[in-house]
Amino acid sequence: MDFLEGIPWGIIAPIFIIQLLLLIIALIDLSKISDTNGPKWVWALVIIFFSIFGPITYFIIGRKQG
Amino acid sequence: MKNLIVLFQKEWRENTRNFKILWIPLVFIFFGLSEPLTSYYLPQILEAVGNLPEDAVFSLPEFTAAQVIMATMGQYQFFGMLVLVLGFAGTISRERKNGTGTLIYVRPISYLSYFLSKWKVIGTIALVSVWLGLLTTWYYTELLFGKVDTADFFAFAGTYSVWILFVVTIVVAMSAWLPTGAAATVSLLLVLLVQIVDSLLGAYWTISPWKLAIYATQWLTGSPDATNFWWSIVVTLIAIVGLVVFGVWMSKRNASKTKI
Numbered sequence: 001m002d003f004l005e006g007i008p009w010g011i012i013a014p015i016f017i018i019q020l021l022l023l024i025i026a027l028i029d030l031s032k033i034s035d036t037n038g039p040k041w042v043w044a045l046v047i048i049f050f051s052i053f054g055p056i057t058y059f060i061i062g063r064k065q066g
Numbered sequence: 067m068k069n070l071i072v073l074f075q076k077e078w079r080e081n082t083r084n085f086k087i088l089w090i091p092l093v094f095i096f097f098g099l100s101e102p103l104t105s106y107y108l109p110q111i112l113e114a115v116g117n118l119p120e121d122a123v124f125s126l127p128e129f130t131a132a133q134v135i136m137a138t139m140g141q142y143q144f145f146g147m148l149v150l151v152l153g154f155a156g157t158i159s160r161e162r163k164n165g166t167g168t169l170i171y172v173r174p175i176s177y178l179s180y181f182l183s184k185w186k187v188i189g190t191i192a193l194v195s196v197w198l199g200l201l202t203t204w205y206y207t208e209l210l211f212g213k214v215d216t217a218d219f220f221a222f223a224g225t226y227s228v229w230i231l232f233v234v235t236i237v238v239a240m241s242a243w244l245p246t247g248a249a250a251t252v253s254l255l256l257v258l259l260v261q262i263v264d265s266l267l268g269a270y271w272t273i274s275p276w277k278l279a280i281y282a283t284q285w286l287t288g289s290p291d292a293t294n295f296w297w298s299i300v301v302t303l304i305a306i307v308g309l310v311v312f313g314v315w316m317s318k319r320n321a322s323k324t325k326i
Contacts, residue, residue, distance in 0.1 A: 007110075011209070012103060018096045022089060029085050052096060059089050060152045 019051050026055035035064045069175050073183035081187060086153060090191055093149055094142070094199030101138040102206040105129050131211040132286040135219075138203040139226065142196065143279055147257050150230075151237055154188050155250035158241040158317055167324035177318040181242065185310065189234045196230050197223060218286050225282035225295075228302055232275050233257050235306045239313035242320065275302040 026047045036043050043062045047054045081087050161167040200223050207214060236256050240249040264276035272294040284290040
């Protein structure tokens, strides 16, 4: 795994920070919202396990706008 | 005027509560970051995941700074448009469906301020997101690939902003006209499909709002043909005004369809 050492993490870190932010925002929203399209726990898994696209799909189709 | 301020605040509050004000800029910044990074580290990424044979020698294209910024815009032209259209297609139609509309329409508001309050808030969110994303791309491109002229970049981002405003106006106007699902479909057809048609058959005409993105990229490598460019801008601005008028008229006409 020596190729990992050559990576300038300072440059790449923002990508992970943004993914993490989106994940946290989506989870906060999921915990506050009263109802979603489909079961809530499925959305929690989608948000956690599909980086970047999970939170986006949740925001676009998961929220039940009431 | 007071109407407009109150409605603007209402709209702003709604978009804060459903987090659109946070996640939409983050998505654009994400693509602005990932595009230059993946282009730059493509050889390493292939080496790490590609399982290439030891003696495989192949030359990857050397990206220029301008190409990387164009690639980011390419992402915006698909994923960005998808996010904007699907994120905002319900903006007026949903209010008719869930009854918020009833609470608003019984008050003495002008439909112009009603429509404009939505258009302004969504336009602001979209433009701020796109600019944050493009500035990120610009920064990373300069860091990893080389210089992009400041004037060129602003000409590019400015032109692209007009296109974004056009897309936002389409989405809000369609939402005033149709129910959410249909509004999203028609907007996507207008934004994505017409764009493909325009790029396939578009050799026959040079002035169209759907050509703005291409003209925007031409600022990075040179400059677009001045007449075509300015006429396209004029036509787009006229189309935006036309869509606003259409949207105001439709939100008035559809006001009676609101559920009580």
